Amino acid sequence: MLSYQHAYHAGNAADVHKHFVLAELLRLLTKKDRGVSYLETHAGRGLYDLTSEEAQKTGEAALGIDRVEGLEGTPIGDALEQVRAQHGETAYPGSPLIASSLLREQDKIALMEMHPQEHRALRRAMKGSGAAVHNRDAYEGAKALTPMDPRRGLVLIDPPYELKDEYGRAAKLAMTIHKRWPEAAIMVWYPILDAGRHAELLSGMAEGEPLVSEVSFPPKDGRGMKGSGLAIIGAPYGADEAIARAIALGGRVFRP
Incomplete structure (x- = not known):
C-alpha cells in the first residue's frame, strides 16, 4: 500500500518525539572522528513546508513543533537552523534532512522510499547531499544494504x-x-493507539532488549494516535541521557 504521505502530519507531536531523539543520538554518535552510517527504511520526502495545503489541512504542527521554544544550540535546533537558512522559515526537515544536517563528510547516508511521488521529492530534497536514495521496498532493501x-x-x-x-x-x-x-543502533518508531497493537512490535523485539521511550499527547479531535514510541536496540552509551534531553526540549508538547 502506497497511500501514506507525511506532508499532512509534518511537525506533529510524534515528529517532535522522533526527530528530537534522532538528532540527539546522531550528535552522540558523531562525537568522535570515526565515521558512521545512517540507514532509513521509510524516508518520506525529506523536506516539508508547514504552510503547505496538506499541513494546513490538519494543523498538526500547531500542537507539535510550533509549541517548542529554546532550541538554539541543540542538535535539533542546529538542524532546523541549517534547513531553514536554505529553504525558508516555514520549512520543516524530515529525518533524512535532519541526518544530513548533522552528519559529516566521513559519514554515509542511505535512504529508501517506495511511494513514487515521495521518492521524487526525496531525491530533490537530498540533491547534493551525497546520500544514496533508493526507490525500493524497505524490507528487501534494508537486508540488501546491511551491514554498511x-x-x-x-x-x-x-x-x-x-x-x-x-x-x-x-x-x-x-x-x-x-x-x-x-x-x-536500530531505532523503530511506532504510534500508540487505543488498540495497543504496538505490544506485538515490542514483543517481537524483546530478544534485543530494546531501550524504550514513550510519550503521550492529546489525540487530535479526541481520536487516533495518543502517543509516540521509540524502541532502540543496541543503543549507544549515553542514549538514556540523550533521550531525556530530547523529551525535555519537547516538554510542552507531551502530557506529564
Whole structure:
C-alpha cells in the first residue's frame, strides 16, 4: 500500500518525539572522528513546508513543533537552523534532512522510499547531499544494504503502519538487521493507539532488549494516535541521557 504521505502530519507531536531523539543520538554518535552510517527504511520526502495545503489541512504542527521554544544550540535546533537558512522559515526537515544536517563528510547516508511521488521529492530534497536514495521496498532493501561501512551506525525503521501486520514486520526487520549489523543502533518508531497493537512490535523485539521511550499527547479531535514510541536496540552509551534531553526540549508538547 502506497497511500501514506507525511506532508499532512509534518511537525506533529510524534515528529517532535522522533526527530528530537534522532538528532540527539546522531550528535552522540558523531562525537568522535570515526565515521558512521545512517540507514532509513521509510524516508518520506525529506523536506516539508508547514504552510503547505496538506499541513494546513490538519494543523498538526500547531500542537507539535510550533509549541517548542529554546532550541538554539541543540542538535535539533542546529538542524532546523541549517534547513531553514536554505529553504525558508516555514520549512520543516524530515529525518533524512535532519541526518544530513548533522552528519559529516566521513559519514554515509542511505535512504529508501517506495511511494513514487515521495521518492521524487526525496531525491530533490537530498540533491547534493551525497546520500544514496533508493526507490525500493524497505524490507528487501534494508537486508540488501546491511551491514554498511562504516560499521558504526544508526538505522531508523519508521513504517506508516497502514497495515495491521506492519508491527510484526517492523520488529522482524529490526531483529534481522541487528543480527546482520550488530555495531549499529536500530531505532523503530511506532504510534500508540487505543488498540495497543504496538505490544506485538515490542514483543517481537524483546530478544534485543530494546531501550524504550514513550510519550503521550492529546489525540487530535479526541481520536487516533495518543502517543509516540521509540524502541532502540543496541543503543549507544549515553542514549538514556540523550533521550531525556530530547523529551525535555519537547516538554510542552507531551502530557506529564
